[in-house]
Amino acid sequence: MKVTIPIGPQHPALKEPISLRMTVDGEVIKDADLRLGYNHRGLEKLAEQKTWVQNIYLTERICGICSHSHTTCFVQGVEKLMELDPPKRGLYIRTLVAELERVHSHLLWLGVAGHEAGFDSFFMYTWRDREVVMDLLEIISGNRVHYAINTLGGVRRDIDEAQRAKILGSLDTLKKRTEYYLMIGANEPSFVARLSRVGYLSKEDAIALCAVGPTARASGITQDVRKDDPYAVYGETPFEVATADSCDVLGRTVVRVKELLQSYNIIEFLMKNLPNGPISVKAPRRAKPNEVVSRYEAPRGENIHYIRSNGTDKPERLKVRAPTLGNYAATIKMLKNGFIADIPLIFAAIDPCICCAERAVKVVDARSGEERTLRFSELRRMAGRRFEKVSQKRNAVWPF
Amino acid sequence: MKIAAFLPELLRHIIRKPATVDYPFKKLKVPKDFRGTPFLHPELCIACRACERDCPAEAIEITAISDVEKTFKMVIHNDRCVHCAQCVDSCPTTPKKAMDMDAAFEIADFDRHNLKAEWVYVRAVQKPKAPAAPAAPAAPNTEAPA
Amino acid sequence: MAVLRTFLYLLVYPGVVFLFVYSTFAEWFDRKVYARLQNRMGPTHTGRWGLLQPIADFVKLMSKEDIVPERADKRLFTLLPIFGLAIVSTAGLLLPVWNFDLAAPGFTSFPGDIVVLLYLLSLPTLIFFLAGWSSTSFFSTIGATRVLTMLFGYEVPLFLSVLSPALLAGSWRLAEIARFYQQKPLLILPTLLGFVIALIAVQAKLERTPFDIPHAETEVVGGTFTEYSGKKLAFFRLMTDVEMVVSAGLLAAVFLGGFPGGALIGFVQFVAKTLFVIFLLSLMRAVTSRIRVDQVVSFAWRCLAPLAVLQLLIVILIKGFLL
Numbered sequence: 001m002k003v004t005i006p007i008g009p010q011h012p013a014l015k016e017p018i019s020l021r022m023t024v025d026g027e028v029i030k031d032a033d034l035r036l037g038y039n040h041r042g043l044e045k046l047a048e049q050k051t052w053v054q055n056i057y058l059t060e061r062i063c064g065i066c067s068h069s070h071t072t073c074f075v076q077g078v079e080k081l082m083e084l085d086p087p088k089r090g091l092y093i094r095t096l097v098a099e100l101e102r103v104h105s106h107l108l109w110l111g112v113a114g115h116e117a118g119f120d121s122f123f124m125y126t127w128r129d130r131e132v133v134m135d136l137l138e139i140i141s142g143n144r145v146h147y148a149i150n151t152l153g154g155v156r157r158d159i160d161e162a163q164r165a166k167i168l169g170s171l172d173t174l175k176k177r178t179e180y181y182l183m184i185g186a187n188e189p190s191f192v193a194r195l196s197r198v199g200y201l202s203k204e205d206a207i208a209l210c211a212v213g214p215t216a217r218a219s220g221i222t223q224d225v226r227k228d229d230p231y232a233v234y235g236e237t238p239f240e241v242a243t244a245d246s247c248d249v250l251g252r253t254v255v256r257v258k259e260l261l262q263s264y265n266i267i268e269f270l271m272k273n274l275p276n277g278p279i280s281v282k283a284p285r286r287a288k289p290n291e292v293v294s295r296y297e298a299p300r301g302e303n304i305h306y307i308r309s310n311g312t313d314k315p316e317r318l319k320v321r322a323p324t325l326g327n328y329a330a331t332i333k334m335l336k337n338g339f340i341a342d343i344p345l346i347f348a349a350i351d352p353c354i355c356c357a358e359r360a361v362k363v364v365d366a367r368s369g370e371e372r373t374l375r376f377s378e379l380r381r382m383a384g385r386r387f388e389k390v391s392q393k394r395n396a397v398w399p400f
Numbered sequence: 401m402k403i404a405a406f407l408p409e410l411l412r413h414i415i416r417k418p419a420t421v422d423y424p425f426k427k428l429k430v431p432k433d434f435r436g437t438p439f440l441h442p443e444l445c446i447a448c449r450a451c452e453r454d455c456p457a458e459a460i461e462i463t464a465i466s467d468v469e470k471t472f473k474m475v476i477h478n479d480r481c482v483h484c485a486q487c488v489d490s491c492p493t494t495p496k497k498a499m500d501m502d503a504a505f506e507i508a509d510f511d512r513h514n515l516k517a518e519w520v521y522v523r524a525v526q527k528p529k530a531p532a533a534p535a536a537p538a539a540p541n542t543e544a545p546a
Numbered sequence: 547m548a549v550l551r552t553f554l555y556l557l558v559y560p561g562v563v564f565l566f567v568y569s570t571f572a573e574w575f576d577r578k579v580y581a582r583l584q585n586r587m588g589p590t591h592t593g594r595w596g597l598l599q600p601i602a603d604f605v606k607l608m609s610k611e612d613i614v615p616e617r618a619d620k621r622l623f624t625l626l627p628i629f630g631l632a633i634v635s636t637a638g639l640l641l642p643v644w645n646f647d648l649a650a651p652g653f654t655s656f657p658g659d660i661v662v663l664l665y666l667l668s669l670p671t672l673i674f675f676l677a678g679w680s681s682t683s684f685f686s687t688i689g690a691t692r693v694l695t696m697l698f699g700y701e702v703p704l705f706l707s708v709l710s711p712a713l714l715a716g717s718w719r720l721a722e723i724a725r726f727y728q729q730k731p732l733l734i735l736p737t738l739l740g741f742v743i744a745l746i747a748v749q750a751k752l753e754r755t756p757f758d759i760p761h762a763e764t765e766v767v768g769g770t771f772t773e774y775s776g777k778k779l780a781f782f783r784l785m786t787d788v789e790m791v792v793s794a795g796l797l798a799a800v801f802l803g804g805f806p807g808g809a810l811i812g813f814v815q816f817v818a819k820t821l822f823v824i825f826l827l828s829l830m831r832a833v834t835s836r837i838r839v840d841q842v843v844s845f846a847w848r849c850l851a852p853l854a855v856l857q858l859l860i861v862i863l864i865k866g867f868l869l
Contacts, residue, residue: 050456142434416585
């Protein structure tokens with residue numbers, strides 16, 4: 001007997017609203033349907049009306065956990081448009097905050113995975129240790145989230161000796177705790193039983209469905225923008241891309257923990273080799289007409305910003321392709337033939353950041369193949385017209 | 401796989417103090433350069449409007465009150481402010497900036513309109529910089545010193 | 547006079563008022579231990595050390611709006627919390643909190659009362675199933691079916707392991723079993739395996755991690771309790787607390803030697819031993835993560851049931867050779 005159950009838009013398993021409608025047979029999922037758009041805020045339109053400097057803070061607020069990735073991706077693109085060359089020390093500090101953000105995001109994810117699996121003690125411990133990283137970021141940038149350390153042409157704040165020593169000292173604590181969590185995660189039988197062989201995504205499927213980030217790396221694909229297309233100082237920093245071969249949620253956990261350990265090494269290298277010099281160059285108000293694509297390896301995967309300028313002090317078009325958007329198709333594949341009890345874990349394993357991924361709706365006509373971009377007001381009008389006809393019938397079934 | 405690998409760590413924590421800070425009865429100190437609420441040093445402001453132009457949230461509003469006496473009024477709408485401190489970075493006055501950030505973050509209120517701060521002041525006069533050396537030898541020397 | 551005494555037993559101690567107050571205290575203890583194990587504070591500000599927090603939660607729930615879904619079976623939906631609370635309170639009356647006069651069995655202590663207690667403790671599972679079923683919302687139905695699926699797993703090991711010490715003591719009356727182990731405390735050691743199995747099975751009966759599948763928050767919103775709100779939810783939560791105290795009392799009476807020593811010392815022993823059992827249950831809750839419902843059944847039949855049979859064998863051998 002097939003029943004359709006809705007997960008979302010409001011559900012305790014989801015941190016943000018998304019609608020997953022699943023057709024289930026008993027406890028096995030037969031089909032899944034994804035509806036987006038609940039978190040659309042009109043950021044791309046708003047970006048066209050703010051100047052380059054104001055847009056740094058707008059792109060930062062696309063997401064809270066990966067805020068630095070959006071602002072750095074944007075600032076890198078604009079620096080290319082304005083043909084600026086940020087100084088080395090500025091780039092080092094930018095990379096340092098990027099790696100600290102990766103650490104905090106992965107520790108957050110470990111806690112969330114524990115909570116979705118019911119392992120609340122693990123959740124509490126990882127988030128307690130994440131406070132170390134949050135305090136470091138507060139000391140460097142003045143705030144725990146939304147660091148706003150980037151400016152056009154470099155960074156805004158410098159690091160002095162005391163802060164450098166504190167960062168190096170905290171790394172030891174973090175390394176010890178991460179290795180302890182690796183041991184716990186691998187050895188607690190109930191936790192491993194929930195994670196292993198859940199959400200299987202084979203290597204061919206991952207490539208065909210454009211999976212990005214740890215989701216793809218857990219299926220054995222070596223794909224990391226930091227190695228393929230180095231930006232900031234990743235070209236001169238030694239590190240390895242973390243992969244796993246088990247293609248399931250356990251593999252994704254292992255990939256993220258390995259990335260944590262790699263990030264600690266990168267931070268240590270950056271702090272020991274910080275060059276002296278200025279931290280930023282002055283940026284002009286206007287950019288010449290041009291277009292640029294900027295890529296960045298966010299904690300969740302590959303983040304792409306497309307920026308077009310037309311000679312004024314405001315961008316003409318900003319398009320954001322967040323990593324979670326790329327992972328949605330892979331999620332649908334993973335959900336089929338899974339259990340209901342595994343839904344939260346499969347969904348949490350791609351590390352969803354739904355607010356990153358909500359952008360304008362594109363409607364493709366299946367017959368003619370033409371594309372239209374719909375405005376929210378048009379969608380509202382279409383929905384109003386459709387529901388007028390539906391509510392004429394008695395006992396109308398509300399599609400949800 | 402070990403059964404209850406987590407157990408020794410858990411039991412150790414029964415005797416330890418909890419990691420939670422008993423806010424609001426105990427508060428943590430914020431670090432130096434913490435981005436709290438922006439405020440103005442009115443005696444230093446030259447009313448160049450750079451902060452008003454660069455604020456992403458349109459939270460700064462500068463109005464000229466009197467042209468003769470050169471008085472201005474600045475209103476900072478703290479309910480719109482996103483605490484990014486771009487105003488502090490854009491402020492060009494030297495040696496001390498007119499816009500500054502303090503460490504106040506507990507500014508919540510029941511009424512949005514109580515969160516606005518305003519200053520009425522006379523525009524300061526920026527001290528002139530020392531005259532720069534001539535840029536090129538062919539510069540005309542009829543140019544009066546600044 | 548005897549009638550007045552009976553009423554006092556029923557209503558005050560060890561009856562309704564005592565059970566309710568003690569079960570809120572037990573919930574506070576459980577939450578505080580769970581929090582301290584996780585390096586957190588737990589309830590702190592309501593009352594001294596947060597002692598009034600469960601009562602505050604109860605009062606808050608009683609004052610909230612009571613919503614009954616349109617398609618639900620209204621009579622069943624409303625009566626189930628009341629039945630549940632009545633059943634577990636009756637089960638609480640059967641605990642040997644005093645040393646009853648063993649020669650004169652009364653209505654609270656009679657031969658066979660351990661079987662009645664176990665039966666009364668398995669009725670709440672049925673009530674959870676009916677609660678989920680009568681709500682007719684999809685998440686409640688999934689929760690209700692999971693409750694029954696778990697029942698197939700843990701019920702048999704629980705019965706086998708609780709009845710083994712009864713076999714060793716040679717009686718079906720809780721007061722006599724307790725008295726037997728008070729006189730021969732060394733015989734508690736062979737039943738320790740049964741104690742561990744009974745702890746795990748009781749954790750499953752109380753639907754706590756690792757077995758909190760029926761009302762797993764991140765999967766089925768609220769499971770059986772999704773549609774309940776207001777007074778009915780308050781009664782269900784009180785019922786789970788009382789069930790925890792009664793199960794802990796059962797385990798303490800059968801495995802840890804009962805509560806001897808008359809009125810005052812018996813009371814202190816009751817509190818100490820039940821809090822010890824609840825501490826072990828909280829520890830189990832903090833150490834593990836939730837497992838899937840099919841894994842519960844396979845774990846129960848592959849590990850727990852054979853070990854319970856082993857315990858039974860040990861008891862039979864000891865009874866045959868030593869007694």
